[in-house]
Amino acid sequence: MSFGARSRTVLASLGTLGLALAAAASPASAAGGTPTTPTQLFNGYRNCSTDADRPTYLWAGTGLVVEGIPGTTDATDNSPVTVEYQVWPVADPAQTTTVTREHAAPGFESPGTLPADALADGQTYAWRAQTVAGGAASDWSAPCYVTIDNTRPANAPTLSSPNYPPDEWNKGGEPVEFALGAGGVADVTGYEFSWQQDLPVIGTSIGDHGIPQPVDPYADTRYFKRADAPDGSATLRLIPPNGAGPMTLWVRSLDRAYNGSAVTRYTFRVSSTAPTVTPAVPSPEFGRPTTFTLRPNTALQSTSPVVSYSVRTIGGQSDKTVDVAAAADGTAEAKLALDGLYGESLQVTSKSANGWVSDAASWSISYDTTPTVASDVYPENGSGGGAGVPGTFTFTPKVKGVVSYTYSFNGDPEVTVAAGAHHTASIDWTPASDGFYDLTVHATTRSGVQLAPYDYFFTVN
Template sequence: MRSSGRPVPAAFLAAALVGGLLLAVPGTAAAAQDPNSALLSPTRWLGTDSRTPFRATTTGDARVGSWRDESGLHHIGKSYFTFDLSRLQGTTVFTATLTTHETSVNDCAKPRAVELWSTDPRGTITWAFQPRELVKAPGPAAGAPCANPWLSWDLGEIVKGAVAEGRTSLTLVARIARDFQGDVAYGRSLSTRPELNVTFNSPPGTPTDLRVGNQSCAEPIVTSSRRPRVAAVVSDPDGTRGLEARMAFWPVDAPDQRVEHTASGDGGVIGGYFPEDMVQDGRQFAFAARTEDGHATSEWTAPCVITADFTAPANAPTVTSTVYREDAGPPGDGGEGIPGDFTFSGDGDPDVVAFDYEGIGIGGARVAADRPGGSATITVTPTTDGPVSVEVVGVDRAGNRSPLRSYRYWVGTTAPRVRMPIFEVGVPRDIVFTATQQGATAFWYTMDDGEAQQVAVGPDGTARATFTFYAAENDRHVLKVWTVNGTGFRSGITDRDFYVVQYEPTVYVDRYDLVVGEKVVVVAEPFYEREGVHAYVFQVGDEPEVVVPVGADGSARYEYTTTRTGFHRVRAASLNRSSVRSGWGEDYFTVTAPGPVVSSTDYPSGRESGGPGVPGTFTFAPSPRLPVAEYRYEFSDGQQGKVPAGPDGRVSVRWTPKAPGFQWVRVTGVTATGVETERGSYSFPVKSSPPTLTSPQYPEGGPSTGRVGQPIEFVATPNVAGSHEVVWSARFGAEQVVPVGADGTARFTYTPTSQGNLDIAVSSRTPDGTVSGTGYRSFYVSP
């Protein structure tokens, strides 16, 4: 449908928006954003002292109330803390709590009389010039009267009032209540770094970057969508998590039909759709948005106006070309590489402002008309010959598309014809080129994208090129051929993919899984069509090639003794009488070197055995498939060694663990030819052997006499031979070390400070670093 495009009067839009506000659904967003919070530290702290009435102090603790100095002189002090409230300007404060801790108390028998007041500082603060004290804060909330690590005052109303008055800072005074201010017993000291924890909300910003689909509302919008999608960017100083918006939609000529919906989004972008059945063809509609965080709302945005157009252009475009005639047949017009013009016309229909087109060798694109209902011309250079077409539709401002116009034409052939032979490895063959381009003077060709070669066009329009291909990893080749005329204009290109018969022999091995040192037989049999084969070239992996003459049956056998483990590719190629090599035939085999097997009856792998300092025997045995002459081993404590294999291939070694827990031994065998096997591993748990712990205060059978505040004696008897010291700790505290005496025991005492279970951890160690493992025993301490 043709839209008028007339601008909407500003007064009318304003009326629509105001009218919408009158109809707005009351309240804010359904889900509230979590309040923001700020943890503020003082920007300034100072203390006042009655003994120095004209000087403030900024060192030491924050003293409040009275104290006496070393000379016995009486002092009274107050402490002042200033906080920066700039971050809270323009916000709504919900809660504010000041927390601090006491660093000292003059007399714990006296109840706490600390007070916190807001002040009105007018200049320098000293004892002589104290600011007026305004409001006392509720609190403090605290437990016992002695030095408390957690005092708190409710400053909600004080901070709210300061922010409401536009104040950018707040100064608080900590003091002792007036009735007790002069009593030294009530004096206390506070931390100079209290914390003010404030929860608040900042008003959200008005949405920006309103869009309809992918179009910005900064430009006139015409849409063909019956339910357009809209979006806007929302912001909030407190972040966008939990942020929502409200969107309003209405017909421009009927603002009383305004409808509002809440909208949410992700990453600061909110979106929604016009209400179903609201948008109608030929009318104008508007939407606006505001941001809501559950506590406050922004201003509404200016309206974004769209014009609805659901009616597509009625007629297909006209298409003409001066080079490529419509519906032409062979031999066609132009040719590959010859450009031609195509003109699209809207035939005066003012709805048509652009054309969408696509075709073989053209791709798809959109081109604007020179004016509504006008035309546009494109240039197409064909890349293929034969029958092709271009499809065109007219497009209006809303994106509605007209019926399709298909323009069919025939592109003449200019690429040369190519006659290909069958290529065999090592046999020369000719390729014949025939020109189709008018006035062609030379053929140009490339093989496998190599350097271009030239050959002249003969009197009969043909030329030949001879090629010989030898065995290579790739038996596929690509030929590209084109011609040029006397002016140097290039024809279309002829591509030919072809294969060279490689005559690869059939290759197989007699075994696929071998142990290092074993032999494998590789057999090569001839390709049934190749004649004159007199030998085969064999290669295993990247080892040197070996030439083997053919046998009476035309095949060859190659015996190879394996020396390395891993995957091995083996291949073979045949040689004819001219020593021309065929392509490779392939097979593979795998070589392993199985590792030794480890066992121990002293330290079986399935259960805890032995202990630190207890030697054990470990037996190494070879894999049945691979005898070894020597074993190289390493234990988990770093001990390494090597030992020759016995007559039966087995050998045993002794090893003593120095710690409990899981230990391991890793063993590699070495064959008589010096080949290393894979590594065999064996792990096993070593049993812990902590000292035995007794106490005279806790005899077997009782009674127990351990009491709070009384020393408890302990006797630790190591179970690991040669232990020279015992390590112990009480209630998981710091470790203590005591020597083992001549009687084989270590003695220590511990004085408990509270009743309940007393857990003692104890272990021993020897001079060579052997550790017993830790044992635990619990003793009950009576009051």
């Protein structure tokens, strides 16, 4: 379950798990062994703190989920037991509140909810648990200490950047430095940030036997930053997700209970740092390997040397992304055979030594891979011949390596003929009747690539 006053996501239903396991046992029976003190104690899906001087800070606006694993000395008896949870203010131990969880499954986390009206905001409480079975009760567990914090930070954080000001186009290439401030809030412990407006949910996964697996959110440096100083301030150095254009970072502060403040955003602009892409010849032939030279953006190279490129092909027979290492001067070469039936494009980004990824440079070419079709008796988009009058149709390629042609008149079954000298082919055809005809033809290359089809329209007199 997520932490914080307004973001609470259930990752696993421990209550359903416990009740299902209890139902599998005989509810009328009592545990055969002596009850044992519950173990694996958690509160709000976070670890129990047994140090009164270092309580766990938790939001409890709708109550506080506490849990532990009950058991008995008879490990083979799965009869349900009862778990009692008792809570009291540290300042007044006589004011106890007890919550009972019946039909709990031995060996599995058995949650109970301490009521919200027994937990005052800003107060520190102790709670403990015991197992009850067959009229007997275990010893109470050692107390866990929590401080209730139902109040999120009152002010949004302050956010600025000394090297990427918001009112101008910045040249890019350097990590963006951000200065984060608590906005005058005293209990800010850190920050959550993202290049997306929807910030991640702080959650806890559930392991075997329903045991929560809490982690320190600040260990995930992709989205969290612990405060660097007691006043809650922090400094971030980030590489933007895109190499150019408007960028926005979204940030909120977190208190000790991980309650989140209102969100602050910082928008700035980055000029293009895209590389240049130059083919060895101005118009590379279809299907023929061509060397492309990749050169870094000059300003980017002077800031942090380019160490590699990512080259993505779009529109070919098999689109792919290849990574190419750069030389010391930041240049690189990529050898590619472009085989898009109607053309192909490249999207190329560079990566610098400091991790900066540029925006993409684009390069593209168009291809006409349809065959040329000609007939002296039945001209294209014209009329000629007649029913029973034979005509010859000649197919000529526009690209190299053609070995055959496949054709069809008015959707009849396709016929394939081999290409002859100069990779051309001719067919003789005699119409059975007059009228409008559509001759569809495509060529196939030596490597098995079926090229774009061509429709040749004509009328038989």
